[in-house]
Structures are given as structure tokens and as C-alpha cells.
Amino acid sequence: MVSISPTSSTGASSPSPVARSSNVYHIFAGKLFDSHSRKLVPKQAITIDRDSGTILKVQDVADFWAESERRRLADNGVAEEIVDLMHLTVLPGFVDAHVHMFLHAYKETSWNDQLTKESLAERTLRAGAHARKTLMAGFTTVRDLGTEGAEDADIALRKCLAVLPDAEGPIIPGPRYYCSSRAIVSTGSYGPKSSLFPSQNVVEGVTGAEAADGVEGCIRAVRRQIGTGADWIKIYADYRVRSRMSDVSPSTAWTSTALFTNAELRAMIDTAHAHGVKVAAHTNTPGVIEQLLDLGVDSIEHGSDLFLSDAHGTRAGATLIEKWASLRGTTVWVPTLAVVYTLGQQGLHDTAAWERTRRSFEKVLQVGGAAGAGPGREGIRIACGGDTGAFPHGENGLEMVLMRRLGAEWGVVLGWATLGGWECVRGMEWEGERGEARVRSVEEGQGLQGAKARGKSNLERGCRLARFGRAGRAIWSA
Numbered sequence: 001m002v003s004i005s006p007t008s009s010t011g012a013s014s015p016s017p018v019a020r021s022s023n024v025y026h027i028f029a030g031k032l033f034d035s036h037s038r039k040l041v042p043k044q045a046i047t048i049d050r051d052s053g054t055i056l057k058v059q060d061v062a063d064f065w066a067e068s069e070r071r072r073l074a075d076n077g078v079a080e081e082i083v084d085l086m087h088l089t090v091l092p093g094f095v096d097a098h099v100h101m102f103l104h105a106y107k108e109t110s111w112n113d114q115l116t117k118e119s120l121a122e123r124t125l126r127a128g129a130h131a132r133k134t135l136m137a138g139f140t141t142v143r144d145l146g147t148e149g150a151e152d153a154d155i156a157l158r159k160c161l162a163v164l165p166d167a168e169g170p171i172i173p174g175p176r177y178y179c180s181s182r183a184i185v186s187t188g189s190y191g192p193k194s195s196l197f198p199s200q201n202v203v204e205g206v207t208g209a210e211a212a213d214g215v216e217g218c219i220r221a222v223r224r225q226i227g228t229g230a231d232w233i234k235i236y237a238d239y240r241v242r243s244r245m246s247d248v249s250p251s252t253a254w255t256s257t258a259l260f261t262n263a264e265l266r267a268m269i270d271t272a273h274a275h276g277v278k279v280a281a282h283t284n285t286p287g288v289i290e291q292l293l294d295l296g297v298d299s300i301e302h303g304s305d306l307f308l309s310d311a312h313g314t315r316a317g318a319t320l321i322e323k324w325a326s327l328r329g330t331t332v333w334v335p336t337l338a339v340v341y342t343l344g345q346q347g348l349h350d351t352a353a354w355e356r357t358r359r360s361f362e363k364v365l366q367v368g369g370a371a372g373a374g375p376g377r378e379g380i381r382i383a384c385g386g387d388t389g390a391f392p393h394g395e396n397g398l399e400m401v402l403m404r405r406l407g408a409e410w411g412v413v414l415g416w417a418t419l420g421g422w423e424c425v426r427g428m429e430w431e432g433e434r435g436e437a438r439v440r441s442v443e444e445g446q447g448l449q450g451a452k453a454r455g456k457s458n459l460e461r462g463c464r465l466a467r468f469g470r471a472g473r474a475i476w477s478a
């Protein structure tokens with residue numbers, strides 16, 4: 001006989017003892033967000049394998065009950081558990097494709113002071129706390145694009161966040177964690193820079209990233225970081241190299257220029273790809289973006305000047321967007337609206353940067369260059385990534401709020417924040433059919449109170465979430 005034992009979605013309850021007798025459980029969703037169609041589907045029953053976390057079936061609740069009756073008649077004697085979220089809208093876990101777990105808000109402590117005055121121990125302990133905040137905000141997967149001076153501590157953090165064999169759970173609660181260790185820059189380009197010794201880009205032995213020069217040096221750095229255990233290679237492809245000019249010419253100091261030659265970029269990207277590792281590139285300038293697109297980089301981070309109508313002319317900006325859109329999704333754009341907006345508001349960043357970023361994002365929407373997440377939809381593929389860490393961890397959702405505010409439809413934004421994020425951060429080994437299988441095996445998700453997943457209001461307020469984790473354990477609810 002089948003006995004159904006509903007599990008409350010509130011009160012962080014664990015499944016009832018009865019439920020343990022079945023190797024599957026079911027989630028009833030008042031509405032379910034489908035990342036492929038980017039629509040809310042009403043009254044869905046999701047059947048999940050308790051051991052693997054794999055979603056076995058999604059069907060109408062009415063069909064579930066009809067099937068349940070058949071199972072009851074078959075008298076298989078297995079009790080089943082239902083997590084009743086019929087009063088909620090259920091979504092797959094969000095993905096933040098650009099975080100820095102080893103940084104905290106610049107408003108609290110500047111980047112320079114974090115690197116030069118906070119010990120590696122402090123920064124690592126903070127990173128553990130940041131991971132928990134990230135998960136509590138509904139983000140179940142992140143990609144960390146550089147420890148920014150915290151050496152290779154992200155590799156250890158990844159271990160502590162993982163469910164190791166024979167362990168009950170992870171050592172630290174947090175999201176699924178893809179990381180890139182130190183990131184790569186060219187000599188002289190990146191901080192922290194010594195005040196006493198202007199030619200030194202090292203303070204007390206701390207460097208913000210690993211410096212590499214020349215084709216051989218660049219290949220060596222990529223190999224070393226992959227050997228260290230990095231999931232991704234992060235390259236700073238352009239940066240404010242002439243920052244020391246700030247005393248006499250702030251405009252020169254704030255201008256980004258390329259850090260690497262085309263041959264160096266090609267060497268790094270090809271080497272990483274040969275090892276099955278993807279490459280993310282920090283870049284803002286149109287010329288560097290175009291080079292990286294031609295070289296097959298996997299993601300462009302920021303891209304504030306993608307549409308730079310003043311300096312390059314309207315036509316040039318639109319042409320670059322059209323070129324990117326025609327590449328059919330091989331390079332993902334992570335526009336990091338949240339960091340540019342926040343630091344601009346706080347007076348910590350070039351105030352014109354937000355205007356340029358905003359214009360580039362709006363122009364991509366206008367010319368129809370933005371693809372919805374998922375295969376078969378042409379255009380620039382976009383993932384949500386806030387550069388979270390420069391502003392508080394846990395506020396990752398700001399990126400979605402800003403995308404919505406700048407005109408993207410809420411369904412498309414949620415698609416970018418879920419399936420689009422996964423398609424960006426997943427390793428090369430997940431490309432193709434295997435990746436599709438992984439998309440279906442979402443191990444956790446969240447329910448939005450009141451079925452008001454219309455973007456702005458709910459996300460801005462910090463919506464009520466009922467999270468459910470691996471094996472159906474309700475691990476948090478508030």
C-alpha cells in the first residue's frame with residue numbers, strides 16, 4: 001500500500017521516518033519555472049531520486065495522482081514522501097557565474113587593504129562564511145574568478161564545500177563551487193603596488209594574481225594553475241596598467257589597455273583547452289573583446305565598452321555586437337552589472353562606467369543580440385554574475401534586478417540565472433548530451449513565496465525562500 005506523507009515546506013523539517021522507506025520523493029510545485037521554455041508551468045509534481053538527487057520525472061499533479069493510484073493498486077508497499085510547495089513557485093537553484101569568495105565588500109575594506117592587511121587565515125575563514133551566505137540567498141552554484149591574493153585557498157574551500165565519499169554532508173554549507181585559483185596578469189599591470197618601491201607589484205609577498213609574460217611564460221602559468229587544481233583559467237586581458245599616473249592624469253590612470261599580445265592570449269586559451277579547461281577573460285575594451293571572440297575564449301567578464309558609441313562610433317559598437325551574436329553561443333557574456341552599479345553608487349568607481357555598461361547591455365537587448373538561455377536560441381549567450389564580493393555576498397540577486405530594470409524580460413533573466421549560468425560554468429566534460437543530463441539532475445532548488453517571480457519586486461525585497469537540498473532534506477527555510 002502506498003502511504004503519502006506530506007512534508008511541510010516551513011519549519012526546516014526533515015522528512016518523516018515513513019518517507020525514508022522509499023528511494024524517491026516528490027515535490028509538488030504550485031508553479032514550476034522551466035528554464036528551457038522560460039515559463040512558469042502550474043501544478044507540477046517533480047519526482048527525485050533520493051540518493052543521486054536526479055530528477056526522474058516532471059508531470060502534472062493530476063497525472064501524478066492517477067499514477068499513484070495505479071501504484072497503490074499494484075500494492076508495492078512502498079511509502080512515498082511529498083514535499084508540499086503548492087503555495088510556492090519552485091525554481092532551479094540560481095548560478096552566480098562571477099564571484100570572489102575571498103573578498104568582502106569594498107565599502108567595508110578596500111581591495112588593497114584586504115590583500116595587504118588581512119591574513120590568509122582571516123580571508124579563508126571569511127570565505128567559508130561567504131559560502132554559507134551565498135547558499136542562503138538561493139545560489140546553489142558559483143564560479144569564483146580569482147582568490148585575489150589568497151593564493152590557492154579556493155582549492156581547499158572547494159574540498160570543504162563538497163560532499164566527500166562516505167561523508168554525511170559537506171564540512172561547510174555552501175554552493176557547488178567552480179574556481180580558478182590565482183588568475184593571470186602581465187608584469188606591472190596589477191596590484192597591490194608598493195608605495196615605497198614603485199617598481200614592485202608585491203606587498204609583503206602578496207600579489208593580486210600570477211604574472212606571466214611571453215608565450216612560454218603564459219603557457220607555464222596556465223599549466224601550473226591547472227596542475228594546482230583550477231576548474232577555470234581566468235585571464236585579465238585588459239586592465240588599468242598605467243594606474244601610477246593617477247597623481248598627474250586620472251583619465252590615463254583609469255584607461256584600460258591590453259595586457260597580452262594576441263600570441264600570448266592564443267597560447268593561454270589553447271593550452272587550457274587542450275587540458276579540457278575553459279577560460280574566462282576580464283575585458284572591457286572592444287578591440288580586446290573582438291580578439292578574444294576570434295580566439296574562442298569561453299566567457300567575457302564585464303565588457304562595459306562593448307557598445308562604445310562615442311569613441312568608436314555607433315556603427316562599430318553595433319557591428320561587434322552583431323558579430324558576437326552570430327557566433328551562435330560559443331562565448332558567454334557575464335556583464336557584471338551589479339559591481340559597476342554598486343561601486344559607482346558608493347563613489348568607489350569611475351562614475352561614467354555605469355553609463356557605458358548600461359548602454360552596452362541595453363544595446364544588446366535592442367539589436368536583438370541577446371540569446372535566451374538554452375540551445376537553439378541564437379544571439380549572445382548571457383549568464384548572471386555580479387562580481388560578488390566587491391559588494392556583499394548574499395546580495396547576488398542584484399544582477400537579476402538590474403537586468404530586469406534595464407529591460408530584459410523576467411523569464412529570460414531567470415533563464416540566464418539558472419540554465420544559462422550552468423551552461424557557462426560547467427566544465428568542458430559536461431558539454432553536449434551529458435550536460436543536458438546534468439541540467440535535469442538539479443539536486444536542489446527553491447520556492448518563492450506567493451508565486452510572484454516577476455523579477456524586480458520579489459528579488460529586491462529578498463524573497464522568502466524555502467530551500468530543499470540533497471536527498472530531500474529541507475535544510476533551510478525562513
Ligand SMILES: [Zn+2]
Nearest residue numbers: 098100145387
Ligand atoms: Zn571579478
